[in-house]
Amino acid sequence: xxxxxxxxxxxxxxxxxxxxxxxxxxxxKARDGLRLTVADAxxxxxxxxxxxxxxxxxxEAVLEAxxxxxxxxxxxxxxxxxxxxxxxxxxCNTGCLFCNFKDAAHxxxxxxxxxHPGFTKTxxxxxxxxxxxxxxxxxxxxxxxxxxxxxxLNAEHHEIxxxxxxxxxxxxxKPPERYVTDPGTYREQLRAMAVGGVHLHSMTPEEAxxxxxxxxxxxxxxxxxxxDAGLDSAPGTAAEILVDEVRDVICPGKIRTDxxxxxxEGAIAAGLDVTSTMMYGHVExxxxxxxxxxVIRDLQDRTGGITEFVPLSxxxxxxxxxxRGIVEGGPSRDEDELVVAVARLFLDxxxxxQASWVKSGDAHGLKLLNCGADxxxxxxxxxxxxxxxxxxxxxxxxxxDYVELITAIGRVPVERSxxxxxxxxxxxxxxxxxxxxxxxxxxxxxxxDQDGTGSRRSAHADD
Numbered sequence: 001x002x003x004x005x006x007x008x009x010x011x012x013x014x015x016x017x018x019x020x021x022x023x024x025x026x027x028x029k030a031r032d033g034l035r036l037t038v039a040d041a042x043x044x045x046x047x048x049x050x051x052x053x054x055x056x057x058x059x060e061a062v063l064e065a066x067x068x069x070x071x072x073x074x075x076x077x078x079x080x081x082x083x084x085x086x087x088x089x090x091x092c093n094t095g096c097l098f099c100n101f102k103d104a105a106h107x108x109x110x111x112x113x114x115x116h117p118g119f120t121k122t123x124x125x126x127x128x129x130x131x132x133x134x135x136x137x138x139x140x141x142x143x144x145x146x147x148x149x150x151x152x153l154n155a156e157h158h159e160i161x162x163x164x165x166x167x168x169x170x171x172x173x174k175p176p177e178r179y180v181t182d183p184g185t186y187r188e189q190l191r192a193m194a195v196g197g198v199h200l201h202s203m204t205p206e207e208a209x210x211x212x213x214x215x216x217x218x219x220x221x222x223x224x225x226x227x228d229a230g231l232d233s234a235p236g237t238a239a240e241i242l243v244d245e246v247r248d249v250i251c252p253g254k255i256r257t258d259x260x261x262x263x264x265e266g267a268i269a270a271g272l273d274v275t276s277t278m279m280y281g282h283v284e285x286x287x288x289x290x291x292x293x294x295v296i297r298d299l300q301d302r303t304g305g306i307t308e309f310v311p312l313s314x315x316x317x318x319x320x321x322x323x324r325g326i327v328e329g330g331p332s333r334d335e336d337e338l339v340v341a342v343a344r345l346f347l348d349x350x351x352x353x354q355a356s357w358v359k360s361g362d363a364h365g366l367k368l369l370n371c372g373a374d375x376x377x378x379x380x381x382x383x384x385x386x387x388x389x390x391x392x393x394x395x396x397x398x399x400x401d402y403v404e405l406i407t408a409i410g411r412v413p414v415e416r417s418x419x420x421x422x423x424x425x426x427x428x429x430x431x432x433x434x435x436x437x438x439x440x441x442x443x444x445x446x447x448x449d450q451d452g453t454g455s456r457r458s459a460h461a462d463d
Contacts (some may be wrong), residue, residue: 025063035348078102082399092147103238108120145207155211161173190226197439198439209263219266227272233275239276241284243292244289271306276300278339282314283321293342300349301349311340314327353372355368369409369411379446399415399434412425433445
């Protein structure tokens with residue numbers, strides 16, 4: 001079995017990765033700091049398409065090169081943010097096979113007789129959640145939601161959607177009165193969350209598509225409207241793998257690669273920073289991963305608007321892909337390490353690479369920080385998407401946790417703003433530790449330490 005075949009887990013007829021570039025040449029280019037090609041990235045991700053499986057010695061050579069590049073690019077700091085996840089609704093009809101966050105939208109209708117674990121929050125409820133978190137010292141709110149059929153950009157958009165002959169089938173629209181809870185408009189939800197000087201990070205390309213469906217509005221117009229409502233930056237999620245033959249398998253109802261790119265360009269044209277992501281380890285090959293990295297780097301070459309790259313390891317347990325027998329599992333830890341490392345080496349125009357303790361746990365997450373990553377996510381306070389897919393590694397992280405973990409591997413803990421423009425190096429000996437960059441932050445710990453001292457609330461509070 002070649003390395004290529006190992007990654008083409010389920011026989012979808014994808015071409016086996018095979019390049020004319022030897023692994024040794026690709027590694028030499030990476031060590032010399034030369035710009036890599038997609039073929040180079042394919043070789044490094046596979047540790048050679050001419051070999052069976054992942055070669056451990058070659059893998060370690062790639063990781064070493066990436067860790068050296070990380071040190072040269074951003075130094076020894078490991079950054080993190082004080083943030084809150086506030087997802088508005090789980091109602092969605094897109095049907096992505098990798099997702100277990102969603103609940104069928106019809107279950108939320110007034111006359112539905114369907115039990116479901118989902119939720120929809122009103123703008124008032126979202127505001128209250130953010131206000132409470134601001135008192136804890138957070139300064140970033142990340143919000144990613146399902147595509148609720150009653151969600152529209154604004155009042156004008158409601159009128160346009162309702163005017164279709166069959167809005168439910170033509171533009172995935174039903175009026176708010178059809179549902180138990182009215183989610184409000186995107187404008188209303190963003191304005192509700194954009195309170196107290198918080199940085200609002202929301203509206204994926206897929207959500208932006210939903211916020212312009214049935215119209216001829218450009219993505220730039222939509223993002224300008226959202227920015228006026230309080231949006232500060234946009235997450236480059238909904239990317240999955242930016243290769244359409246893969247999207248045809250895992251998310252056939254989702255936007256195509258070109259539309260994802262167009263949405264990101266629109267957000268950047270509207271003056272917003274964006275992030276970039278890749279969700280890997282399901283049905284794609286290493287060549288697809290490399291092609292995805294090429295899309296990201298090309299976008300950054302044109303725009304310069306990407307602040308970070310976030311590799312997202314596929315969590316398989318509760319997803320339709322796994323339940324239907326399409327996949328047997330997610331990526332191996334070797335694959336996680338190589339994705340982070342090759343992202344560092346290939347994305348020479350994106351300074352920051354994130355490791356995820358939510359996806360990987362503490363020990364493996366720290367290992368990824370020695371494979372080229374320099375950011376370790378945030379405090380989260382609430383995390384629903386990964387946990388509903390079967391993630392096991394928790395839903396929050398205190399500043400003291402961060403300081404202990406980061407110093408344990410000999411690195412420097414650094415509190416950062418969402419856009420990385422503000423950073424504060426943390427003295428491990430000057431604890432207990434809490435956020436200082438937020439509008440209401442004063443260094444008080446957000447969550448209890450083991451003694452329960454110095455905390456604004458207990459880590460296990462139910463309020």
